[in-house]
Amino acid sequence: MKRLMIAVLCASLAACASSGRLGSDQRLALYRAHAGAPQSDMPFQGNLNGWNELGDSALAVWTRPGQAFLLELTGPCPDLPYAQAIGLTSRVGRVSARLDKVLVRGPGPGPQMPCYIGSIRPLDVKALRTSEQQLRHAQAQARED
Incomplete structure (x- = not known):
């Protein structure tokens, strides 16, 4: 298949x-x-092992070399395809769908663009x-x- x-x-x-x-x-x-079924949250200890943008409304993040998640955003995040770096908000070592955000850092010195996470799926x-x-x-x- x-x-x-x-x-x-x-x-x-x-x-x-x-x-x-x-x-x-x-x-x-x-x-x-x-990707597996959507889950409410994912583990996050403050550091990413890597990430890939998948257009302006989704990205994959690696929390460890063998552990990754597909994050689909609630809407377009215009700076994501051009981001030089990203960050994730979290609470007590967990990133939650519909509560936390992806923080996109573009090429300029301007502010980070927050993009809300709509769903989290393990890869x-x-x-x-x-x-x-x-x-x-x-x-x-x-x-x-």
């Missing part, structure tokens, strides 16, 4: 094969396909990495053809 989803995702978009990169919509679809990091590798392989084959 996941193999079919990857093939459809890449085949349905000519830009995937020609540019060698997935767009934000395609990356978000891939991350959603590997299957191993399956996500496998799918990304399969997509890269499919893209390489499409470029060779």
Whole structure:
């Protein structure tokens, strides 16, 4: 099933094969396909191991190398695709959906733009990495053809 989803995702978009990169919509679809059920909160000890923007209304955050979450925001966060850094608000070591925010730091010295978290979903990091590798392989084959 996941193999079919990857093939459809890449085949349905000519830009995937020609540019060698997935767009934000395609990356978000891939991350959603590997996300679990929404949960009310996630653990957070003040530091992120990494993050990926997935357009202007979602991002993936790694709290540890093997633990990641898909955060979908309540609305567009215009500075997210251009952010140099992000932060998360939290309470007692937990980030909560509908209460906490992603703080986006853009290129300028201006204030941080707060973006409210609408949902939190755990990611299957191993399956996500496998799918990304399969997509890269499919893209390489499409470029060779």
